[in-house]
Amino acid sequence: MSFTGGTVAASAAALREGGVSPQELLAEARAQFERVDAEVGAVLTQTWELAERQAADAQRRLREDPGAASPLCGIPVALKDVLCLEGVACTAGSRILEGFHPPYTGTAVQRLLDAGAVVIGKTNCDEFAMGSSTENSAYRPVRNPWDRSRVPGGSSGGSAAAVAAGMVPYSLGTDTGGSIRQPAALCGVVGFKPTYGRVSRYGLIAFASSLDQIGPFAHTVEDCALVYSAIAGHDPRDSTSSPTAVEDPMETLRGGIAGMRLGVPHEYFGEGLEPGVRRAVEEALRVLEGMGATLDEVSLPSTGAALSTYYIIAPAECSSNLARYDGIRFGMRKEHDALLQMYLDTRGCGFGAEVKRRIMLGTYALSSGYYDAYYRKAQKVRTVIAEEFAAAFERVDALVCATSPTVAFPLAAREDPLSMYLCDVLTLPVNLAGLPGVSLPCGMADGLPVGLQVIAPRFQDARALRVAHAYEQATGWHRARSPLVEATA
Amino acid sequence: MSSTATHGTDTLRVGDREYQAVIGLEVHAQLLTRSKMFCGCSAAYVGAPPNSNTCPVCLGLPGTLPVINRQAVEYTVRTAVALNCEIPEFTKFDRKNYFYPDLPKGYQISQYDLPLSRRGWLQFHVDGEQRRCGITRVHLEEDTGTMYHAGDVLQSATSSLVDCNRCGVPLMEIVGEPDLRTPEEAREYLIWLRRVLMYIGVNDGNLEQGSFRCDANVSIRPRGSDQLGVKVEIKNMNSFRAVHHALGYEIERQRQVLEQGGALPQETRGWVETQQATVSQRSKEYAHDYRYFPEPDLPPLQLEAALVERIRGELPELPDARAARLRRQHGLGDYDAGLLTATREEADTYESVVATGVGAKLAANWMLGDVARLANEHRLPLQQSGLGVAGLAALLRLLEAGTISGSVAKELLAELYRDGGDPAALVEQRGLGQVSDAGALSSLIDEAIAQGSKAVADFRAGKEAALQSLVGYVMKQTRGRADAQLVNRLLRERLGG
Ligand SMILES: [Zn+2]
Numbered sequence: 001m002s003f004t005g006g007t008v009a010a011s012a013a014a015l016r017e018g019g020v021s022p023q024e025l026l027a028e029a030r031a032q033f034e035r036v037d038a039e040v041g042a043v044l045t046q047t048w049e050l051a052e053r054q055a056a057d058a059q060r061r062l063r064e065d066p067g068a069a070s071p072l073c074g075i076p077v078a079l080k081d082v083l084c085l086e087g088v089a090c091t092a093g094s095r096i097l098e099g100f101h102p103p104y105t106g107t108a109v110q111r112l113l114d115a116g117a118v119v120i121g122k123t124n125c126d127e128f129a130m131g132s133s134t135e136n137s138a139y140r141p142v143r144n145p146w147d148r149s150r151v152p153g154g155s156s157g158g159s160a161a162a163v164a165a166g167m168v169p170y171s172l173g174t175d176t177g178g179s180i181r182q183p184a185a186l187c188g189v190v191g192f193k194p195t196y197g198r199v200s201r202y203g204l205i206a207f208a209s210s211l212d213q214i215g216p217f218a219h220t221v222e223d224c225a226l227v228y229s230a231i232a233g234h235d236p237r238d239s240t241s242s243p244t245a246v247e248d249p250m251e252t253l254r255g256g257i258a259g260m261r262l263g264v265p266h267e268y269f270g271e272g273l274e275p276g277v278r279r280a281v282e283e284a285l286r287v288l289e290g291m292g293a294t295l296d297e298v299s300l301p302s303t304g305a306a307l308s309t310y311y312i313i314a315p316a317e318c319s320s321n322l323a324r325y326d327g328i329r330f331g332m333r334k335e336h337d338a339l340l341q342m343y344l345d346t347r348g349c350g351f352g353a354e355v356k357r358r359i360m361l362g363t364y365a366l367s368s369g370y371y372d373a374y375y376r377k378a379q380k381v382r383t384v385i386a387e388e389f390a391a392a393f394e395r396v397d398a399l400v401c402a403t404s405p406t407v408a409f410p411l412a413a414r415e416d417p418l419s420m421y422l423c424d425v426l427t428l429p430v431n432l433a434g435l436p437g438v439s440l441p442c443g444m445a446d447g448l449p450v451g452l453q454v455i456a457p458r459f460q461d462a463r464a465l466r467v468a469h470a471y472e473q474a475t476g477w478h479r480a481r482s483p484l485v486e487a488t489a
Numbered sequence: 490m491s492s493t494a495t496h497g498t499d500t501l502r503v504g505d506r507e508y509q510a511v512i513g514l515e516v517h518a519q520l521l522t523r524s525k526m527f528c529g530c531s532a533a534y535v536g537a538p539p540n541s542n543t544c545p546v547c548l549g550l551p552g553t554l555p556v557i558n559r560q561a562v563e564y565t566v567r568t569a570v571a572l573n574c575e576i577p578e579f580t581k582f583d584r585k586n587y588f589y590p591d592l593p594k595g596y597q598i599s600q601y602d603l604p605l606s607r608r609g610w611l612q613f614h615v616d617g618e619q620r621r622c623g624i625t626r627v628h629l630e631e632d633t634g635t636m637y638h639a640g641d642v643l644q645s646a647t648s649s650l651v652d653c654n655r656c657g658v659p660l661m662e663i664v665g666e667p668d669l670r671t672p673e674e675a676r677e678y679l680i681w682l683r684r685v686l687m688y689i690g691v692n693d694g695n696l697e698q699g700s701f702r703c704d705a706n707v708s709i710r711p712r713g714s715d716q717l718g719v720k721v722e723i724k725n726m727n728s729f730r731a732v733h734h735a736l737g738y739e740i741e742r743q744r745q746v747l748e749q750g751g752a753l754p755q756e757t758r759g760w761v762e763t764q765q766a767t768v769s770q771r772s773k774e775y776a777h778d779y780r781y782f783p784e785p786d787l788p789p790l791q792l793e794a795a796l797v798e799r800i801r802g803e804l805p806e807l808p809d810a811r812a813a814r815l816r817r818q819h820g821l822g823d824y825d826a827g828l829l830t831a832t833r834e835e836a837d838t839y840e841s842v843v844a845t846g847v848g849a850k851l852a853a854n855w856m857l858g859d860v861a862r863l864a865n866e867h868r869l870p871l872q873q874s875g876l877g878v879a880g881l882a883a884l885l886r887l888l889e890a891g892t893i894s895g896s897v898a899k900e901l902l903a904e905l906y907r908d909g910g911d912p913a914a915l916v917e918q919r920g921l922g923q924v925s926d927a928g929a930l931s932s933l934i935d936e937a938i939a940q941g942s943k944a945v946a947d948f949r950a951g952k953e954a955a956l957q958s959l960v961g962y963v964m965k966q967t968r969g970r971a972d973a974q975l976v977n978r979l980l981r982e983r984l985g986g
Contacts, residue, residue: 084551084552092551097551100551102551102552103545103550104545104553201552202553202554203553206551209785237554237556239555239786239787240554240785240786240788316782319586320595320780320782324593324594324595326590328590328593329651343588363780366586366780366781366782
């Protein structure tokens with residue numbers, strides 16, 4: 001198997017043992033990109049020149065002091081196109097940001113750069129991260145590396161597909177209602193959404209500020225832990241980032257789960273679960289039990305209200321967050337003599353249908369006379385949902401369930417917005433409660449990957465990774481690769 | 490228009506009914522912090538090249554986040570304490586959503602239902618009478634940018650330019666209760682409020698540059714009624730005079746509408762200085778729905794009691810209290826005490842002059858008379874003049890000790906204000922010391938009587954005032970150095986008066 005189709009840990013070891021150089025890793029990434037991305041559509045903007053410079057710099061750092069260099073030093077990465085990198089086009093998958101080159105670099109990306117990362121490009125995504133299939137990208141859809149007639153999930157579909165297709169060993173995505181975990185599940189890779197407040201959102205183009213969180217995609221839980229360690233931690237530029245110290249997930253990663261109590265949330269195993277997904281997840285539960293964990297059924301009674309709660313809070317925040325795209329200072333502008341018409345034309349042409357739908361939903365929910373009935377009530381339900389999770393975590397150490405009710409579905413199969421919203425029904429409660437969640441491969445159904453979700457209490461990110469790592473090591477699903485990678489091997 | 494009804498009293502007459510105006514003021518005051526409200530850019534934006542005093546945060550670029558300026562919070566708490574407000578432990582920021590080219594994010598970070606403070610009051614004076622106006626709330630928000638239109642207004646402009654230098658400057662909104670009844674009260678309230686803000690060092694009080702701005706809500710109602718009439722909001726008043734005139738105009742306009750049996754719509758009107766009139770800008774139907782909701786990028790703010798107490802402890806003596814103390818301590822009148830405490834610098838100067846032993850009344854007279862005139866003439870405060878505070882004190886001590894006469898003091902003051910120098914040395918060098926020796930003045934007294942036979946006759950006939958021309962003669966001959974009181978006494982003795 002190629003290095004870029006492999007793990008971060010393997011590349012990091014090879015870089016230190018002299019088996020490969022950052023430039024060779026980069027060349028491999030580029031070759032794989034050129035071979036498969038016309039078919040996959042994972043990358044919106046390529047940054048090869050920048051990557052060459054970064055690879056040379058990483059080479060120097062590895063030569064000078066390989067011990068001090070970060071495990072990420074010299075390893076190619078792709079960034080979801082909602083993450084700002086100075087001077088590199090950033091579209092958020094939207095026409096309205098055409099021509100926008102941020103003059104600054106966001107905190108999480110800067111931390112990767114400081115670690116010596118080699119950025120190969122910006123990945124395709126649903127417009128402003130709104131969607132579950134990446135079909136809402138204003139540029140082109142992303143196709144699932146396992147089956148190009150199917151979607152990769154979304155909204156971070158490009159980041160998930162770039163890893164699944166072997167272009168990069170890891171990537172960054174963002175997760176507002178499942179946008180890391182769901183595409184990870186559908187693309188057969190590991191995706192990790194940290195606790196809200198663990199990774200700075202500075203430089204992340206906001207969809208819903210109180211829910212957005214940056215996290216990694218990779219082939220293994222260990223790789224996700226390495227990336228998480230590099231990007232997590234307080235940032236004075238993000239007042240919602242937690243000032244508490246970040247526990248090192250590597251210290252406990254291999255601790256196993258013997259004696260742990262794992263909760264199986266009753267409501268997450270309802271009707272909507274595809275039989276193949278249910279089979280794979282139930283098999284995973286038996287594996288976990290076999291490793292010495294106790295399984296406890298728990299109840300999260302308000303789960304049914306989570307979807308509607310989410311679709312009030314997230315659109316409300318988005319309606320305000322997206323007000324800045326007005327044609328005045330950056331991005332697209334449809335010229336008109338009258339200011340109002342310029343606003344209407346610019347936003348009318350610049351935004352896609354799903355973004356407009358959510359802006360309208362949110363504007364309505366915040367309107368005078370409706371605020372109490374919608375937004376305020378949704379905030380109350382959100383509190384109840386968080387309390388129910390907290391109550392469950394008094395009995396169990398972590399929760400395990402499916403990530404997505406279905407495997408990857410065909411492109412254009414879900415034209416109805418409500419059926420698309422249901423993709424995130426198992427992931428978005430985690431965002432509402434601000435919890436850490438991992439999705440990792442747990443088998444196949446009809447030849448497509450199935451994802452297992454591990455959810456831990458707030459700031460117990462290391463515990464979520466530990467449970468996921470134990471399962472992964474016991475099963476080996478993480479060694480499966482999409483046909484696009486196997487073909488190179 | 491006739492303004493007698495509104496300017497003199499708080500009573501208006503419409504037909505058989507008496508009406509009363511109800512006025513509430515909203516003040517926006519920029520805070521004198523070093524940096525902006527939510528980013529590190531300088532808050533001193535005036536004079537910077539357009540859009541140079543900006544960063545990704547205050548430009549509202551995608552992905553940026555606000556960080557609260559602690560100093561701005563402390564200044565607002567300081568203001569709240571000075572305005573006798575309650576300060577809750579818990580406060581939060583909210584987004585006020587609306588589109589405008591000078592608002593980069595499409596929302597203003599402001600405060601809605603949990604402001605930094607509420608329920609206070611400001612004491613002020615109108616014609617020597619003490620008044621009190623309630624303060625509804627003091628909250629913190631960010632300023633917008635500024636726009637330049639080719640043409641007068643945005644709607645008809647062929648092109649417009651936006652300058653974001655002012656975007657994000659910390660702005661305090663002080664909402665007053667509708668406790669004011671006349672344009673005079675409104676003006677005095679603003680003067681005293683501005684004075685307090687400047688005293689506590691949170692605002693520079695510049696109405697022209699807009700660091701201190703005022704909007705007014707005004708309605709009229711039958712006298713004795715406790716119902717409020719339909720409220721009209723007035724904007725664009727850039728001076729105390731404009732506030733006074735706009736309110737006078739608006740109250741009379743509303744009175745006339747009611748007198749003619751008309752109804753007043755709830756609306757926003759702008760004061761147009763060139764027309765000396767308010768003009769309708771926006772009616773209630775077109776009022777914005779700002780869709781306020783809690784700012785998700787900023788956690789709620791916990792204001793520790795210790796912080797509030799520290800700020801309370803550091804509060805300087807406020808103008809009203811200081812004026813009262815000057816009246817009590819130095820026997821000054823209301824008017825003088827008010828003028829001497831108009832700014833903190835003025836009051837400090839006065840007290841430091843008095844502290845050197847100069848009489849309180851004398852110091853007040855000179856500071857409010859000649860010194861104020863010179864400051865105005867030179868457009869230079871005493872502190873920055875050649876004379877300085879210590880120089881003034883020294884000069885007044887020479888006067889009080891009788892070393893120099895009043896008229897010499899006056900001449901020296903003007904010269905030293907402009908050129909600087911040591912008063913005592915100058916008196917010595919030029920021989921300006923006062924002649925207060927009866928012997929030395931004797932021959933001049935004789936001369937005065939000899940040349941002023943008419944005045945002498947008039948005085949003897951009982952015309953007291955006639956003596957002044959004789960005194961004046963002696964003063965002139967001594968170039969003002971003679972002790973005028975002594976001359977007066979000597980003349981009376983000689984004339985047997
Ligand atoms: Zn700034």
